[in-house]
Amino acid sequence: MVWIAEFDDTYELCTVEELRIQIISVLRGRNPQVQEDRLFHEAAIMRNEFMSFLPVKWMEQFIECMSTYIKYGFIEECQYSRIGKVPPPFLF
Numbered sequence: 001m002v003w004i005a006e007f008d009d010t011y012e013l014c015t016v017e018e019l020r021i022q023i024i025s026v027l028r029g030r031n032p033q034v035q036e037d038r039l040f041h042e043a044a045i046m047r048n049e050f051m052s053f054l055p056v057k058w059m060e061q062f063i064e065c066m067s068t069y070i071k072y073g074f075i076e077e078c079q080y081s082r083i084g085k086v087p088p089p090f091l092f
Contacts (some may be wrong), residue, residue, distance in 0.1 A: 020070040027063045 022040060026032055027047050032040035051059060080087045 004080060016070065016074045019074075020067060024063060024067050027066060 023043050026040050026043040029047075032044055036069065068084065
């Protein structure tokens, strides 16, 4: 839930596609700058922890799944966030 809330807060600052590109770049190895949103720092921590035990192939699969999750999971929700309304229950 914290991850989703943070996505929502960060999304207000950029588009879903910009957010996806930034998160995926961190998961692929980019270290976020100190002033960047905490979501990117959390993604770097997650990346480092997963890389300590996941084979490279699984890590790549995880990154692709995260990319899909961000791209398609937030497209439905973002139209409601922008206007300040809660999505209908069938989207959950």
